[in-house]
Amino acid sequence: MWKGCSPPAIRRDYWDAMCDKWATEDFRHRSKIAAENQTKMPEATLYTIGSISFGRQRRKMEKDKGGPVSYKELFEHTHRRKNTGDFVSQKTKEMMETYAEQMVDRHGGDSTQHPEFDAMAWLAATGQPKKGRVFGFGSGLDAGRVISSS
Structure with missing residues (x-):
């Protein structure tokens, strides 16, 4: 047709x-x-930037901020509702809370001493990869490179 x-x-x-x-x-x-x-699992596809890629969104955020943007900042920006600031799903909210707890457990209470990203803390918060994919990395990000670097 x-x-x-x-x-x-x-x-x-x-x-x-x-x-x-x-x-x-x-x-x-x-x-x-x-x-x-x-x-x-409708929450698996929820994010707030539409068809803009994570890479393009990161570049835009870095330009607006005038410096580097961490993956956590990017993830939160793309998974919070613009009008309320709430996470797009309960799963995402719980995962970010667990990631924050993992960062404190692994690196102490002073967040200024935390690394930009901790792949092992992320995996502890999100669970092991399923079908080669890590929650929050979508299909366009190379999770293997980040995870194997830890």
Whole structure:
């Protein structure tokens, strides 16, 4: 039905190839599973920056701040509601509270002495990776590089 009706920014042959892919049983099956999974855990996809990537958001925050932004600052900025400051889900709130507790347990009560990011504290707060992904890292961040550096 959509073949031949490509958006202006996409070449027609590319669009038609995508339509062919989307029409396959395998793709439709995977899409159905993904949609079901999103309804089971809607908080897994909640963040407040829309389609802006974490990298682009970090650069914007660093420009506004005039210096580096920690991953914790970035995560909190992207997972708090702009109008209320509340976390987007109870899971996110509990995870950040646990991360803060882990940082105190591991590095003491003086937050000025804490490292910018502690991968082991993050893992203790979020749980072990599932399917190679760490909560809060999305699919665009290299969790393996950060976690293996600890």
